[in-house]
Amino acid sequence: MFLETSKQIWEMVKKTYSKAQDVAVVYELKTRIANTKQGNLSVTEYYNLLTNLWQEMDMYRKLKVSEDTQAILQEREQDRVFEFLAGLNEAFDHVRVQILGRETLPNLNETFYLTRGEESHRAVMLDSTSNADSALIAERRDNRGSKTDSVYNAARRDNRGSKSDSTKASNRDNLWCTHCKKPRHTRETCFKLHGKEQVLNRIKQQRTQANLTATEQPASPGNNALPSLNEAEVEKLRAFHETLTTSSCSLAQSGGEFSCW
Numbered sequence: 001m002f003l004e005t006s007k008q009i010w011e012m013v014k015k016t017y018s019k020a021q022d023v024a025v026v027y028e029l030k031t032r033i034a035n036t037k038q039g040n041l042s043v044t045e046y047y048n049l050l051t052n053l054w055q056e057m058d059m060y061r062k063l064k065v066s067e068d069t070q071a072i073l074q075e076r077e078q079d080r081v082f083e084f085l086a087g088l089n090e091a092f093d094h095v096r097v098q099i100l101g102r103e104t105l106p107n108l109n110e111t112f113y114l115t116r117g118e119e120s121h122r123a124v125m126l127d128s129t130s131n132a133d134s135a136l137i138a139e140r141r142d143n144r145g146s147k148t149d150s151v152y153n154a155a156r157r158d159n160r161g162s163k164s165d166s167t168k169a170s171n172r173d174n175l176w177c178t179h180c181k182k183p184r185h186t187r188e189t190c191f192k193l194h195g196k197e198q199v200l201n202r203i204k205q206q207r208t209q210a211n212l213t214a215t216e217q218p219a220s221p222g223n224n225a226l227p228s229l230n231e232a233e234v235e236k237l238r239a240f241h242e243t244l245t246t247s248s249c250s251l252a253q254s255g256g257e258f259s260c261w
Contacts, residue, residue, distance in 0.1 A: 032053055034083070038088050046087065078105060081108050081111050085099065189202075
């Protein structure tokens with residue numbers, strides 16, 4: 001086949017290779033869309049990732065205006081709602097069931113807003129469980145795994161009883177953080193202000209210092225008292241004391257000899 005001008009050559013090249021290339025790109029985009037999952041992404045990040053792929057797909061599949069254009073667009077919108085829901089994590093199963101159970105399927109934007117609202121609601125509920133409680137749980141786990149936790153300290157914790165635990169819980173209910181405006185902890189133990197690891201280290205140091213102070217307290221004077229004596233031993237001690245008081249003995253050195261009077 002011979003072409004007379006360069007324009008004809010370029011047109012032939014375009015017809016020959018561009019369609020084949022478009023098909024390959026469309027296939028790759030379809031595969032990427034089908035394999036895209038939320039994973040560790042937030043709902044917004046996951047939605048934006050899919051949106052970029054869909055927009056790139058639209059560049060290669062431009063619709064021609066016709067009587068069926070609106071129906072085709074609605075069908076494509078539904079497909080994208082299904083693709084978005086299919087890639088969500090299992091934590092959003094109830095949202096998926098709620099959307100698919102509607103009489104009229106919501107559009108893509110509404111589906112995204114519903115899912116993102118559920119994500120925000122879950123984050124608020126989890127955060128309200130209290131930063132202070134998380135610190136105490138982590139501290140207890142550290143104490144369980146520590147080999148330096150002595151039997152004496154374990155017995156002391158047991159002897160405190162449930163009354164002490166209930167008092168601590170009641171005290172935490174009265175706490176309020178002026179930084180994050182949430183209950184059951186203070187500004188000094190706020191994860192958002194100081195960081196979780198720093199708060200945990202501070203609590204651990206305070207508890208260690210308290211344990212050391214308790215174990216280093218001096219023994220009471222009663223512990224150093226002499227053992228009691230029986231009646232015979234008391235009589236002997238009294239007789240020995242009288243002997244010392246009624247006689248006086250002094251020693252004097254004279255020429256290497258001692259005398260007593």
